[in-house]
Amino acid sequence: MVMAAALVLVGCSSAMEARPDPVVPLAPSRAPEAPAPAVPVATDSRAVAYAERLARLTAVRRLRCTFAVRATANWDGGTPTVRLPTDTMSFDFDTIDTVKKTARMVGPAGAVDVTVVGSLAGLTFLETTQAGNTFMTSVVPWTTPAGELAAGYARHLIVTSSDGPPVFSQSYGSCRPL
Helix, strand or coil, X not given: CEEECCEEEEECCCCEXXXXXXXXXXXXXXXXXXCCCCCCCCCCHHHHHHHHHHHHHHHCCCEEEEEEEEEEEECHHHCCEEECCCCCEEEEEEEEECCCCEEEEEECCEEEEEEEEEECCEEEEEXXXXXXXXXXXXXXXXXXXXXXXXXXXXXXXXXXXXXCCCEEEEEEEEEEEC
């Protein structure tokens, strides 16, 4: 039996959350016989504003992202040590297609194809290198005081040599549509 579920944006005066709708069993060859339950509509002004920002974000085809706050941990000596780099990191995403789930990340070292996943939380861009390292950038429809979209960037580097320690980092910043 195939199961289908939908996420619903729920707003109220004190909070907004995404919650799963009830699971509806589907027969493999036909749609449910009973009509689907009505989906609640966000009427709270904050929920409506969030939904509008989310719609604008998911329609974007190009973003420029800048990260000025970063923390990097590595395991030199067997214990994690955190560094706080002071340099700023920037890169772009272009040819963003949320239907095909594709985009291209363009930075100082060149361009690479990435996967883009759209959700009620925003857009997440995923890159996995040939060595197995993973990089993830999440852009959410929350606006900074400068009018840009809040973003986070995580890197998980597993050194390919057997004696090298892993390096993990998290960066915080924002992206703006181009």
